[in-house]
Amino acid sequence: MPAPKYWREIPQRYRLEGAKCKGCGQVYFPPRLICSSCKSREFEMVNLQREGELLTYTIIRVPPSQFTDQSPYAIGIVELDRGVKILSQIVDCDLDKLEIGQRMRIEFRKIYSEGEAGIICYGYKCVPV
Amino acid sequence: MVGIVGYGAYIPKNRIKVEEIAKVWGTDANSYKKGLFVEEKSVPSPDQDTITMSVEATLYALKRAQIDPKKIGAVYVGSESHPYAVKPSGTVLAEAIGATPDVHCADFEFACKAGSEAMFVCLELVRSGSMEYGLAVGADTSQGAPGDALEYTAAAGAASFIMGKDNLLAEAIETYSYMTDTPDFWRREYQYYPRHASRFTGEPAYFKHIIGAAKGILKKVKLEPKDFKYAVFHQPNGKFPLKVGKILGFKREQLDTGLLCPWMGNTYSGSSPMGLTAILDEAKPDDLILMVSYGSGAGSDAFIWKVTPKISEVQNKAPKTKDILNNNKTYIDYGTYAKYRGKIRKAE
Ligand SMILES: [Zn+2]
Numbered sequence: 047m048p049a050p051k052y053w054r055e056i057p058q059r060y061r062l063e064g065a066k067c068k069g070c071g072q073v074y075f076p077p078r079l080i081c082s083s084c085k086s087r088e089f090e091m092v093n094l095q096r097e098g099e100l101l102t103y104t105i106i107r108v109p110p111s112q113f114t115d116q117s118p119y120a121i122g123i124v125e126l127d128r129g130v131k132i133l134s135q136i137v138d139c140d141l142d143k144l145e146i147g148q149r150m151r152i153e154f155r156k157i158y159s160e161g162e163a164g165i166i167c168y169g170y171k172c173v174p175v
Numbered sequence: 176m177v178g179i180v181g182y183g184a185y186i187p188k189n190r191i192k193v194e195e196i197a198k199v200w201g202t203d204a205n206s207y208k209k210g211l212f213v214e215e216k217s218v219p220s221p222d223q224d225t226i227t228m229s230v231e232a233t234l235y236a237l238k239r240a241q242i243d244p245k246k247i248g249a250v251y252v253g254s255e256s257h258p259y260a261v262k263p264s265g266t267v268l269a270e271a272i273g274a275t276p277d278v279h280c281a282d283f284e285f286a287c288k289a290g291s292e293a294m295f296v297c298l299e300l301v302r303s304g305s306m307e308y309g310l311a312v313g314a315d316t317s318q319g320a321p322g323d324a325l326e327y328t329a330a331a332g333a334a335s336f337i338m339g340k341d342n343l344l345a346e347a348i349e350t351y352s353y354m355t356d357t358p359d360f361w362r363r364e365y366q367y368y369p370r371h372a373s374r375f376t377g378e379p380a381y382f383k384h385i386i387g388a389a390k391g392i393l394k395k396v397k398l399e400p401k402d403f404k405y406a407v408f409h410q411p412n413g414k415f416p417l418k419v420g421k422i423l424g425f426k427r428e429q430l431d432t433g434l435l436c437p438w439m440g441n442t443y444s445g446s447s448p449m450g451l452t453a454i455l456d457e458a459k460p461d462d463l464i465l466m467v468s469y470g471s472g473a474g475s476d477a478f479i480w481k482v483t484p485k486i487s488e489v490q491n492k493a494p495k496t497k498d499i500l501n502n503n504k505t506y507i508d509y510g511t512y513a514k515y516r517g518k519i520r521k522a523e
Binding site: 056060061093115116137153156165166171 | 262505
């Protein structure tokens, strides 16, 4: 992931900023320009809830090269309170004890580093409550 | 009046026991457990660093302060383990809590005293009227060289304080600092692990500066140890803070609440600030608290806090420090610890 893309996504990665449609109230994460339900183009910024429930997950055993040291690790879809679903790595957990429906909490973590000398990319991950 | 309007602490969930480290280096675990009063220490997960712990501690501080982060005028992170040599930790924290761009950021460094100096500067900036709120964090993921005595205590944790003028949880009654040039502990640029000079550790360093700062601040306000409900000192191990407290005339019951090191390790810049969070979790209105940090090199910052009636409204609004410390722990072995802390040399 190149640095400019990471930098542009900081509001979402750091603060979980979503866009709430002023027409129908639908919350989008990441934000969109046009609401797919009511076609409105007016949005307000909302911070997503930092807790939710694990909807589904998978264990990655053959990861992309920069994640090799973390293998095996879990990736899951978490439905945050008030209804927004996010895809997130699930950490600080016992992989054998993960359960669908389990309560999860967002924590701010390092996502990966661009080698020993590059930038460190931060963002959200989920940990069991 | 200036003081604390919000506070929070964060400790990673991994722990390693002194026995596990001693086993690898062939040392006597009991000499550390009894001699230094340390049982186990916190270890950051591989995806945690000073910045990530600062963010979590600050989100807890914001839960207690209930203020708009946009009103925070300064974000100061004190640490000796900033993730970058060049690029501030403060800007990431400020961005993560939504305090940017109308904010002043700086990273502080002064061995283990960096957190308390951020607290000191925030208090004075608020007092001067140049900002409504200032955010001060002390956080570290410190490393001891493998096999070095420091490896038994070097731990990870963060404490965060929002300073303000109104709705105080604890008022800063007085501050006082005591500094000399003392080469007891250092790390040169490009060196991975710190060095320490045994002949300077202890008496001429830790004890001299903490006693100097504590006596100085008590003299300023004309108070005695018996006037305080709590006292917390920098905790490089469990023994030093108890010993310095005794020398100054404090009783064990005044020191126990803020004493975290035996079960958490030394969190360096986070050490006495985290002890203060544990005290605030239990304090009652009108309690007086003495806090004295220590940073090698060397110096101590002393603070006297007076707890206000508002404290009881906020204590339960975020996780309490001792609950974070005692619950949900995962014990790891030395191999896992070495991998997590990057102590294993891999192929390029
Ligand atoms: Zn809509």
